[in-house]
Amino acid sequence: MRFLPHVTVATIVEDRGRFLMVEEVSNNRVVFNQPAGHLEADESLIQAAHRETLEETAWTVEITGLTGVYLFRGENGVTYQRTCFIAQPVAHQPHLQLDDGIVGAHWLTLEEVAALGEQLRSPMVLECLTDYLNKPRYPLDLIR
Template sequence: MRRTENAEFTVLCLIEDGSRVLLQDRVKADWKGYTLPGGHVENGESFVDAVIREMKEETGLDIYEPKLVGVKQFPIEGGRYIVMLYKATKFSGEVVSSDEGRMEWVEYSRLSEINTVDDFEELLEVMNSDNLSEFRYIIEDGEWKAIIG
């Protein structure tokens, strides 16, 4: 049995400002709706450097001391897609939107009123929990199944 596999690495970041979270109204057809900003880790780039770079590119903000708060993963052809989940509460700069989508501060209390991506609630549950660290999908009997742990 082969012990290695292909992996695609990405990052997402939950930027909080008190009771507000910065969300991106994502325009791409795959994973459409309000979600957290993020992107791909480039070859040779550290995960922390990737999340700092991606937040600057997609939000205009410089984030400081991002904290790794979980991992999301799911199978892809020939391997898996791995998303390193970060949280940042220290930042500077002015919010700008990108061609990925419009950025908007949203109160946690309003999240149920907006059109978020399909697994947003589970994603936040993992990222805001002291007891959870992984959100993964498996394919069982041809069906996608979400597992939080």
């Protein structure tokens, strides 16, 4: 059987020490995540990051860099390959309707995110933020 990981993107958006987080319903529970989702046909990873951020938060952003590429096996047995981007907020468009399942978007400090514990959608949420704060950031031209 051929191994087919799910290709996903996530975006870390920081503004004055707060991070744009998505509160959403997943598997009948409320969880928190970065704006994130699956790559769609005929779009680039960067386009997917823009789209997912807008659809889940109503924020347009400028993608400025890359935190890393992560592999994670979920409780459902599915392996996800997450490309985590870095972005700056550009404009909030509160008139936009958020995706189904999205409860809301919130600006949280690192301490507030860490305190969510089991409410984080996966361990990758805090891992990506920690890497963003403590490890090198990579230029977008790394992606071909």
